Amino acid sequence: MKTRLSVEDTLYKLYHPVLVEESICFVNLFDAGSHGPDMREGKLDEHPIHLEGVSTEVFDMFVQFKFGCPCPCEAYMNKDLKDFLEFTQKFQCSSFTHDFLIHIGINYKIPDIFTLGFNQLVPTPWTDIENTHRDFMGSEVFTMLVYVKALLDEHCHIVAAEPPMMRHAPNCLDKKACAEDWWVVWWNSTGQLLLDA
Numbered sequence: 001m002k003t004r005l006s007v008e009d010t011l012y013k014l015y016h017p018v019l020v021e022e023s024i025c026f027v028n029l030f031d032a033g034s035h036g037p038d039m040r041e042g043k044l045d046e047h048p049i050h051l052e053g054v055s056t057e058v059f060d061m062f063v064q065f066k067f068g069c070p071c072p073c074e075a076y077m078n079k080d081l082k083d084f085l086e087f088t089q090k091f092q093c094s095s096f097t098h099d100f101l102i103h104i105g106i107n108y109k110i111p112d113i114f115t116l117g118f119n120q121l122v123p124t125p126w127t128d129i130e131n132t133h134r135d136f137m138g139s140e141v142f143t144m145l146v147y148v149k150a151l152l153d154e155h156c157h158i159v160a161a162e163p164p165m166m167r168h169a170p171n172c173l174d175k176k177a178c179a180e181d182w183w184v185v186w187w188n189s190t191g192q193l194l195l196d197a
Contacts, residue, residue, distance in 0.1 A: 003030065004048035007059040011048055014067065022066060025091040058083045062093075078110055085113060098124065099133040102141055122148055160191040 003019060005012045019026040029049060030042060042049040051059065061084040081104060088096035098120035105114025121129075121137075122145070134142045163186035168175050 006048035006050045023091045099137045102137045156194045160194040
């Protein structure tokens, strides 16, 4: 089954299951159309679902990436790719994840997009990084990720075990006991929280 979508003056007929699998926003959009005053919305060429605030250039890129082969590198301008990535985030597209951003940033030589993808990847737990993600981002980036996460883990361990220097009140009668209490409070709260992150 195909869904009719209208972007600016262009009509698109796209497979409904692929769209709803891609984005929860499309699911909600189509669900609203099926319960509105005109339940034919999206089902007939004369009654497409209009996507506001999206250009045909950006939506063409979405269709190319999702339903076919992307154009050669030189066919895309940096601004087009940035607008496209804003679209994928606005519509919460599941295929365009951090490893995809890294892949795009490397292949199209856009440092800002690579940085965005890598920054999103760093906090991701190891158990959520699959072999397909690793293959997509490449061995060099994956090795870099290993080093960065190792350095961050080491830093967290140091911070967890060494609470910040405390300043005693002028009327503090036992600075040693006060410092020991502060260490216990730090370890039982922030310290363990950092290690469990």
